[in-house]
Amino acid sequence: MTRKSPPLRILVADDSPSIRQILLALLGRQGHQVIAAEDGQQALDLFHRHQPDLLLLDIMMPVLDGMEVARRIRAEKLDRWVPIIFLSALDRRENLVAGLEAGGDDFLAKPLDFALLDARIRSMHKALDLQRQARESYRQLKAISDNVLDAIVTIDVHGRILSCNQATERILGWRPEELRGQNVNVLMPEPYHSSHNDYMRAYVEGGPPNVFGYGRERPALRKDGTVFPAELAVTEIRDGSQRIFIGLLRDVTERKNAEMKLMENAAALQQYYDQAEEENQLAARLLDKQMLRPGLQDSHVRYWLSAAKNFSGDVVAATRTPDGSLVALLADATGHGLTAAISTLPLLTVFYGMANRGLPLESMVGEMNRHLKASLPTGHFVAANVVLLDPASGTGQAWCGGMPESLLLDGDGEVVRTFASRHLPFGILGTDEFETSIDTFPCTPGHQLMLYSDGFKEAEGKNGAQLGHAGLREILRGVPPEQRLTALQQALAEHLAGSPAQDDISVLLLDC
Structure with a gap:
């Protein structure tokens, strides 16, 4: 009969009350004893007081960050292995390397994939069981030697x-x-x-x-x-x-059997990682094929996408209708990474299918909402700006649902008009409640329409200050249309001062 593994004592350290509460509930339901800390120093104190089996550490915490906590614990040279899993939105390669060098054993990016977290904890649990068995064997062998x-x-x-x-x-x-x-x-x-x-x-x-x-x-x-x-x-x-x-x-x-089992577990983890990487690369190729359409190369279109994770939850699209009008989309799905990116695929299918047939903008946004309402899980939605620029009549149409205000700029970069969000994002309301009304405006040659996601406006510098509406307008003032995208990229890089962006960033500039 297989002996049931004892539950783990897990220390969770995260300055987000919501994440701590979720982890307390999730891990508690699995039978583990959970201790929670809200900053690095408290985590260190609780570690010494309770001697946990496993640590889940947020990297960015007040007082002491997660990496410093890990370094101090590893410096104590304990007589047992205590796995450390870092939790963080910082998932660039240098952050992963720094976490491992600080003493971490694994890394999970935020927002947390709870199924993956459960799998990692179960794997660590098996390794700890092997360690416990090896330690028990060692104590038995030591007692034999002593006697x-x-x-x-x-x-x-x-x-x-x-x-x-x-x-x-x-x-x-x-x-x-x-x-x-x-x-x-x-x-x-x-x-x-x-x-x-x-x-x-x-x-x-x-x-x-x-x-x-x-x-x-x-x-x-x-x-x-x-x-x-x-x-x-x-x-x-x-x-x-x-x-x-x-x-x-x-x-x-x-002891040799335990060592062999540990090596087998390590090989299984490496195989899982390699398989996940291969699947991510395939997903990236499929998403690129869906998003990088010829319409984005239009001479009246300039865009910028920057993903906070491997995959962007923001998406841009553009194409010409049969009568020569330019139709464009900038959308922002809930969450980050692959889950968010997949949420936008039905949107792109409907957008290109209806725009290429020259259907009215009201019909397009209504059909996009219907598809997303039917396909997205509860709690998921996609905020979006959808616009149409008609060079023949010199007019434009705009629909905005859940996005930051769009800006109509003149040749000197001054704001001529703003378009605030008047609608809810796609995927929330049913067809009968959903509003498809649009704003109509003159689109004079030399003017430019700017659409952007909240990841740009809310980007935080090292001092915690956001770029904001005022900062955005200051960047654009006096900049010619063809240089604005570069100016925005440079200004954001200076604002972040080397810190990683915490959200996907997208900008779409459309010439009238």
Whole structure:
């Protein structure tokens, strides 16, 4: 019968009350004992007080950050392994490397994938069980050694067995009286069995002491012919002209099995990681094929997408209708990463399908909402700006649902008009409640329409200040249309001052 693993004592350290509450509930339901800390110093204090089995550390915390907490714990050189899993929205390669160098064992990016978190904890639980079993085996073996329960065999200079203790029978299957007078090579498998006499003779005559000392591993042979891994220590006692050799032999089968199991677990984790990377690359290729359409290369279109994770939850799209009008979309799905990116695929399918047929903007936004309402899980939605610029009439149409205000700029970068969000995002309301009304405006040659996601406006610098509406307008003032995208990128880089963006960023500039 398989022995059930005991629950873990897990220390959760995160300055977000909501994340702490979610982890307390999730891990508690799995039977684990959970201790929560809201900053790094409190996490360190609780670690010393409760001696947890596993740590879930947020990297960005007040007082002490997660990496410093990990470094201090690792510096204590504990007599047991305590896994540390970092939780953070910072998932660039240098952050992963820094976390591992600080003493972390794994890394989970925010927002948390709870299924992946559960799998990681179960994997760590198995490794801790192996550690616990190995420690138990070690304590048992140490008790045996302390009580002289290892096999102890004494031999003379000719390799003949002089004596052995009772533990020899338990370990090797030989009774002491059966071994006395036999050559010690009876306890050795080949090739050691055949070469041992020559080695003994050479050593007695002044040769090198190859097997003397502690911690050497050699295969040993039981009476029944089975071979097992053993740890062998040999010392020599000289009493005048008499020389006696004492060998202590310990069966390390359990320890070797535990080491093998740990290596198998490590190989399984590496295989899982490699498979996940391969799947991510395939997903990236499929998403690029859906998003990078020819319409984005239109001379009246300039855009910028920057993902906070491997995959962006923001998306831009543009194409020409049969009558030459330019139709464009900028959308922002809830969340980050692959889940958010997948949420936008139905939107792109409907957008390009209806725009290429020249259907009215009201019909397009209504159909996009219908598709997303039917396909997205509850709680997921997509904020969006959808616009149409008609060069023939010199007019434009705009629909905004849940996005920051759009800006209509003149040739000098001054704001001529703003378009605030008047509608809810796609995927929330049913068809009967959803509003498709649009704003109509003059789109004069030389003017430019700017659409952007909240990741740009709300980007925080090192001092915690956001770029904001005022900062955005200041960047654009006096900048010619063809230079604005570069100016926005440079200004944001200076504002972040090397800090990573915490949200996806997208900008779409459309020339009238």
